[in-house]
Structure formats: structure tokens, C-alpha cells
Amino acid sequence: MSDASSMHVHPTREALMDAVHQAFLGVAASAIESRGGFTVALAGGSTPADLYRRLAIKGPDWSRTTLLFGDERSVGPADAQSNYRMAADSLLQPAGVDASRVLRIEGELPPQEAAERYEARLREALPPDGGIDLVLLGLGDDAHTASLFPGTKALDEQDRWVVANEVPQHDTWRITMSYPLLNAAQQVWFLVAGAGKADAVTQARSNTANIREVPSAGIRPVGELRFWLDEAAASGR
């Protein structure tokens, strides 16, 4: 593991979420203070909901924050499977975040069109190098992250920031940020909890893993890489 990464291990899931919450507020405040704004890409799945609920209670200056999504399923925003829906229920609605601060991936559109539209919006919202201040990522037990799944075409993308990715193992299409954009981030934080992810964490941290089999091992940002773990997820060390 490159020395630019760090492990932050907490005894319980609750303690983990409290620690990430405080760190998130700190990163947001310093970005807003130094640059006047903060861009963050939210992770999907279920793990981050506990963090988002904490942010709904105590969050950054949402009027200076731009909320992006690392990936989305090929569903509409009201669908129970939607990453946007999870964020809306746990954070955006309870915190009263203005819709103008949220760049949603339009999962209801054909995936290729949704990817192209999202990339165009990101290229307007981000600096030319794509440097998102903070990218939050989850980790699947198969070591996928965002919607970069083992053996899928998105792993080969070298130029585009957002792609439509066919995921045969789930018989579906996803829209996902690509390695070029994710690895241009100032900070990338994996947020992982539970013993079921311990092997995937070990694989994600490996510098010898084949990223076609371990997509999360391809996340090596120009900035800082942190693994935020509970003890159970860190048990494979």
C-alpha cells in the first residue's frame, strides 16, 4: 500500500460513523474557508446512510457545498434501489439541501445518455483536472467500488469521467465515475463496516492486486486515500 494511504479503525460501527462525520465537517470547513466551496461525491449502497443521517443533523454550509454521486443504478430517483433516493431520504430532505446544490445522475435515462449528460454537468462544475475535494466510496465484498465491478468494461476507461457500465454479474447497467475522475480527487475515503468486507479491504489495500479482479485496488488518487473501518472490517489486516 502506498504511504499516501492511511487506515482509520474504530471499535464499533457507531464510533466509526461519528469519527467520519467529524472528519467530513473538518474537510468541508477547510475547503470552504480556503476556496469558498466544497465538492463531495457521495457513495451509494447502504453503509453511508448512517453518516448521511449524522450530516443531516450537523452538516457543512450546504449553500457552499456541491453534492455529486459516484455512481447510480439504472433506475429513477424514487426507486428503492436508487443511490440518490438513499441520499435524499437520509440527508438531502432532512437537511433541507437546496436542489441546486445537488448534481443527480439521471438513472431513469438510457445509461449511455445519462453518463454523457452527467459528464457534461461535471465538466461545468469541476476544475479542468476534475479535482473533487472529497470522494466517498463503499466497498463490495467482491472488492468492487462505485460501479466498477470485476471484469467490466468501465475498468478500461482512461479518458471519460463518467461511463455506462454493463454489469453481467447483476444483469444490469450502472452509471459510474471512472478511474480518471476518481483518482483525480484531493481525498478519497473508503467507508467500510462489517466482517464480511474484511477480505475485500485487504485486497483493496494491496498494491499487487489485479484491478480487473479487484477494482477497488485501482483507486489510487493524486491526493489522500483513507480507509475508514470498524474493527470487524479491519480484521483481515
Ligand code: 6PG
Ligand atoms: C452501489 C455502490 C456500491 C456500494 C458497495 C457497498 O451503488 O451499490 O456504489 O459500490 O458502495 O456495493 O454497498 P453496501 O454499503 O450496501 O455494503
